[in-house]
Amino acid sequence: MSGFEYEAIVVGAGAIGPAIAVGLARQGRKVLLVERDWREPDRIVGELMQPVGLRALRSLGMIQAINNIEATPATGYTVFYGGEKVAIPYPYKSDVAPFKPLKGCVFDGNDKVLDDSTISRKVFEDGEREMGVSFEHGKYISNLRKIAKNESLITCLEGTVSSLIENHGEIEGVTVKLPDGTKQNYGAALTVVCDGIFSRLRKSLNENHVPKLNSHFIALKLKNADMPVKHTGHVILGPNFAPVVIYQITPTDTRALCAYTGLQPPKDIKKYLAEEVLPYLPESLHPSFKEAMKDQLKTHPNSYLTARLNDIPGLLVVGDALNMRHPLTGGGMSVGLGDTVLLLKLFEDIPNLDNRDAVSEALLEFHAERKNLDAVINILSIALFSLFAADSYNLKILQKGCFKYFQRGGDAVNIPVGFLSGLLPKPYLLTWVFFKVAFYSIAVNFLDNGPLLLPLSIIQIFTILGTAIAVFTPYLWKELFT
Ligand SMILES: Cc1cc2nc3c(=O)[nH]c(=O)nc-3n(C[C@H](O)[C@H](O)[C@H](O)COP(=O)(O)OP(=O)(O)OC[C@H]3O[C@@H](n4cnc5c(N)ncnc54)[C@H](O)[C@@H]3O)c2cc1C
Incomplete structure (x- = not known):
């Protein structure tokens, strides 16, 4: 590799950053992973992983990130409407293509889950249907980060990337504001930006690469909720409210996300929930929902952003910085991880990422191929x-x-x-x-x-x-x- 300290710098260690850093390191590349805050995140996003996301984790040899966090296995969804319900179970494994391991990423059984207090290896590995899983976001992210920290080719750095280093229209690294307030430059052949939903760096791809806000989620954490159909995500539809998604994240905690169409959350959130939402929820959820309404409630904006071609030499934008959708269907992490697997596959035959022509060609292919899943x-x-x-x-x-x-x-x-x-x-x-x-x-x-x-x-x-x-x-x- 010519001149650069690192072959890749990954900005952000959220749902996607550690996965792409690990994949690149397992291809034998020297990686700097920069995260502004390495403490366990406390967020209401990214708590339910669809089967295709789990498959991507298998391909990367990172599936055990769902272990030992009291995750809840998910067998599919139940949709409730007008007092009736319908089961939407995940597909049979025999009906879908088998997963493909990435070169150098899968070893020592790291493509298979382990038994723990809530996850059964037999159910996940030998069951006839595909599985999903839900968990506390922060605990899952900490596990991903732990795997990244164990890779000898990854250097983890705490600091906020304040800008990208540009030279004649090409990106050559990042400027990082370190915890002591000083600024330091780091150079790399490829800078991978995955700084998430509120990305400040995505505009480096294009000035117009800006998400469009469409609705909000109001989040509640239900204690010991009596879920009508265990181990399924519940989608509840009603006459006067946007859908409510409810899924168990630990043996005691259940997440309820109440969608609200509008550029602002409702003025009186608790009144809205009590009058418009609660009466239409399945009866068994009422006690825990009412109790959870007494807590300080969090809200989160939901935005949409179409992906763009990564056409700036030396720069790769992925994850929510590149592309966003409505979180109703819990697809964000799956899209980002699917993109990660595809990128790593396309990089397999590029010995050094400083070969900008080869990388540009791979990114062109990436933009076209990712469309099917995404x-x-x-x-x-x-x-x-x-x-x-x-x-x-x-x-x-x-x-x-x-x-x-x-x-x-x-x-x-x-x-x-x-x-x-x-x-x-x-x-x-x-x-x-x-x-x-x-x-x-x-x-x-x-x-x-x-x-x-x-x-x-x-x-x-x-x-x-x-x-x-x-x-x-x-x-x-x-x-x-x-
Ligand atoms: C309300 C809501 C619920 C959701 N629920 C689900 C779900 O159930 N399932 C699902 O699959 N998806 C869900 N999503 C989407 C999912 O959360 C995202 O797709 C996913 O988190 C994207 O991962 P990411 O790595 O791109 O960004 P993030 O996970 O947001 O990570 C970005 C990281 O970058 C760091 N960072 C940011 N700026 C800098 C900087 N300048 N320097 C250094 N570090 C920086 C941040 O600290 C963070 O760690 C939800 C989204 C929303 C809004």
Whole structure:
């Protein structure tokens, strides 16, 4: 490697930084991992990992990061609507492609979970269905960081990256503000920016690379909640509120994320929860939800950001700094980890990352190839949020139609859960299924309206379809063709 102190500098040790640092180190590269705060994070994000995210961790030999943190295994979802519920179990392993280990990353069984107080190796490794998992974000991140710290080629540094070092339009490293207030420059052939949701460095890719705020989550931590269907994420739909997602994160703690459509959270959060949300939750959750409402509640903005081509030499932006979607479907970590695996695969044949032509070519390929998985997870999250938060008459018809569609079972569940889990990365199939749901909603609407309202039902064919197109196609375009 010519001239540079490190082959790669990774900025941020959140959900993605440690994974990419470990992967690069296991390819034999010298890496500097810079994080502004190495203490265990206390955040309400990144608590549920979809099966495709777990597969990526297997490929990286980092799956044991979910061990010894009292994580809760997840077998799928349960969707509640109007007093009814429908089960959405994760796919059978036999129905999806096997995972592929990355060269140099998998050894000593590090692609398999260990037995611990909450995780059964038998269930995860020998069970017939794919599994997901939920956990306390901070504990999981600490485990990822521990794995990174154990890699001899990774140097971990505490400090805040204040800027990137630019030379004639190319990035050659970072300037770090150290805890003692001094600033230090570090050089690298490739600077990998994964500074997250509120990234300050993403603009280095392009001035216009700015997320768009669309809603908020209000977070509650329920104690000893009586979950109606154990080991599944609960998605609760109601007449006057955006969806509520509830999942157990430890044997005693359960996370409830109540979505709220708007650029600001509600003015009186507790009143909103008491009047608009609580009455529609399954009865068994009422005591723990009411108790949790007494706590200081956290809110978090949800934003959308389409990925851009990484076309600045020496710079790679990944994770939420590159691309964001609605967190309703818990897909963010899976997208970032899927991207990490793909990048590492593309870097396998590049002996030194200072070969800028080879890296640029790999990043061009990355931008095209990542779309399959990422477009599915991103578009699905936005489409489902729009339907589940239904704030118009036509969206409410689509919401009901979607639930009734799931109730048909068989492929009406197996294919959508393939998208949700990330194991069916086929954006055109997603498009086909979305419009199938729209036509099914039209049929349900005909039945609901009855023969007397036939003329109205006929007009509604066009308004419902128009709404479906307006919800889906802009994101299809952004995700696949930009
Ligand atoms: C409310 C909410 C709930 C979510 N729930 C889920 C979920 O259940 N499942 C899921 O898969 N995804 C979820 N997500 C998305 C998920 O949290 C993100 O996709 C994921 O955290 C992105 O990882 P990252 O490494 O890019 O960023 P982050 O995890 O945010 O990590 C960024 C890191 O960079 C550090 N950093 C920032 N700036 C600097 C700097 N200048 N110098 C040094 N270090 C810096 C930060 O301290 C942090 O450690 C959720 C998102 C939201 C908003």
